[in-house]
Amino acid sequence: MSTQFKVMNPATGELVKKVNYNTKEEIKQALENGHCAFKKWSKLNAHTRSKLLKGWSQIIQENKEEIAEVMTIENGKPLKESLGEVTYATSYIDWYAEEAIRIYGRTIPASTETKRIVVTKQPIGLVAAITPWNFPAAMMTRKAAPALAAGCAFIVKPAEETPLTTMKLIELAHEVGIPKDAIQCVNGKGPEVGALFTDSEYVRKITFTGSTPVGKSLIRNSADTVKHVTMELGGHAPLIVAEDADLDFAVTQTILSKFRNAGQTCVCANRVIVHESIVGVFSEKLTEAVNRLKVGNGMDEETDIGPIIHEKGFLKIVSQVKDAIEKGAEVLLGNKYNADKEQGYFFVHPTVLKNVDTTMNIMQEETFGPIVPITTFKELDEAVDIANSTPYGLAAYFFTNDYKVGTYLHDHLDFGIIGWNDGAPSGAHVPFGGMKESGLGREGGSEGIEPYLETKYLSIGHYDQ
Numbered sequence: 001m002s003t004q005f006k007v008m009n010p011a012t013g014e015l016v017k018k019v020n021y022n023t024k025e026e027i028k029q030a031l032e033n034g035h036c037a038f039k040k041w042s043k044l045n046a047h048t049r050s051k052l053l054k055g056w057s058q059i060i061q062e063n064k065e066e067i068a069e070v071m072t073i074e075n076g077k078p079l080k081e082s083l084g085e086v087t088y089a090t091s092y093i094d095w096y097a098e099e100a101i102r103i104y105g106r107t108i109p110a111s112t113e114t115k116r117i118v119v120t121k122q123p124i125g126l127v128a129a130i131t132p133w134n135f136p137a138a139m140m141t142r143k144a145a146p147a148l149a150a151g152c153a154f155i156v157k158p159a160e161e162t163p164l165t166t167m168k169l170i171e172l173a174h175e176v177g178i179p180k181d182a183i184q185c186v187n188g189k190g191p192e193v194g195a196l197f198t199d200s201e202y203v204r205k206i207t208f209t210g211s212t213p214v215g216k217s218l219i220r221n222s223a224d225t226v227k228h229v230t231m232e233l234g235g236h237a238p239l240i241v242a243e244d245a246d247l248d249f250a251v252t253q254t255i256l257s258k259f260r261n262a263g264q265t266c267v268c269a270n271r272v273i274v275h276e277s278i279v280g281v282f283s284e285k286l287t288e289a290v291n292r293l294k295v296g297n298g299m300d301e302e303t304d305i306g307p308i309i310h311e312k313g314f315l316k317i318v319s320q321v322k323d324a325i326e327k328g329a330e331v332l333l334g335n336k337y338n339a340d341k342e343q344g345y346f347f348v349h350p351t352v353l354k355n356v357d358t359t360m361n362i363m364q365e366e367t368f369g370p371i372v373p374i375t376t377f378k379e380l381d382e383a384v385d386i387a388n389s390t391p392y393g394l395a396a397y398f399f400t401n402d403y404k405v406g407t408y409l410h411d412h413l414d415f416g417i418i419g420w421n422d423g424a425p426s427g428a429h430v431p432f433g434g435m436k437e438s439g440l441g442r443e444g445g446s447e448g449i450e451p452y453l454e455t456k457y458l459s460i461g462h463y464d465q
């Protein structure tokens with residue numbers, strides 16, 4: 001078996017670096033070390049933990065350019081997006097550095113005079129994380145920062161496509177004094193490391209961002225040791241444009257939502273559902289704006305849309321577009337590809353499809369690519385039915401200035417994140433997560449630290465009364 005894996009540049013197909021796989025024994029040892037480190041880290045006072053987290057954030061910012069370059073080279077996203085992601089990543093550390101010193105307990109009035117009741121919070125233990133390639137910095141800090149703030153030890157397995165960004169961030173954490181075993185990185189194949197994490201008696205929580213099938217298997221495998229789980233899984237976001245919407249604004253926000261990281265995000269708009277009376281104008285305006293986006297190597301300043309991460313992702317996109325066209329979709333823009341399997345790069349030009357309907361795969365399965373399928377609705381109920389018609393429930397967007405329409409959509413859409421006239425609702429200060437098969441639990445905001453804490457209730461009896 002190979003002892004190393006290759007990190008490739010998805011824009012050129014060139015080898016970036018060979019990285020060592022950790023052996024099974026090394027990973028088991030790391031888990032034991034994490035468990036031991038937890039005992040010390042959790043006893044450190046919250047203000048010290050907070051200061052160390054602030055130091056981590058600062059040193060990442062000081063190395064922002066270097067980290068962003070590494071990210072673009074291994075992930076492919078435009079450099080301007082990588083720079084944005086570094087700041088997004090530190091915003092989680094900043095937020096949870098502040099939350100570390102605000103983990104409060106409570107007292108509860110007892111039912112008799114002879115008792116006192118106190119409720120405290122304590123860190124859950126060693127947390128094992130599996131993080132995705134699409135946001136190699138922010139998805140890791142979104143988990144590590146609340147874990148460390150709460151007093152948990154943390155171990156992460158980054159995606160094999162993009163381990164370098166994560167490894168750099170962990171190195172910087174150690175540089176500012178966060179103990180080596182309190183935050184660790186291990187590299188290996190997903191299923192193998194996943195099994196070591198879920199089987200380990202030391203791990204008390206699994207946190208995962210990635211596909212729904214993998215999330216389901218991690219949940220199943222965590223059952224035997226009753227681990228806590230947080231799952232941020234697939235999405236298939238609807239974006240509804242109501243009859244009264246400001247179309248120019250809706251177009252700008254649709255682009256913002258759809259094309260970040262070449263459409264390879266869980267929250268990006270995947271199904272654009274437009275009122276039939278305005279679909280012509282909206283599609284025209286959108287196509288015109290999308291046509292201005294530049295496809296290329298993320299290291300070029302001009303680039304808006306980088307490559308697709310790998311062939312598997314590319315083939316899925318191509319097959320969804322083909323299926324939609326065969327079933328009657330009209331191509332307004334795109335359906336153009338610049339791919340070379342031998343060289344190892346796969347670019348998809350932004351594509352706008354009209355006359356899409358729910359029989360097409362693109363309306364049922366997550367796309368993870370720069371494709372905008374447009375369908376129509378007449379009555380609001382119909383838009384809600386289309387939006388809710390998949391097992392996913394992560395993010396949904398709608399554009400309207402009509403209060404009644406907006407509140408109706410908010411009440412009836414089964415999604416954990418809703419953007420009302422907002423194509424970019426993510427942030428460290430808000431609870432991010434999905435309903436239905438899009439996940440369990442929330443990350444970010446004050447909600448995001450709770451999953452790393454246990455509640456302990458103490459009842460004190462007064463024996464002298």
Ligand code: SIN
Nearest residue numbers: 135264265266267426
């Ligand atoms: C994701 O797509 O998984 C995360 C995107 C975000 O945090 O905005």
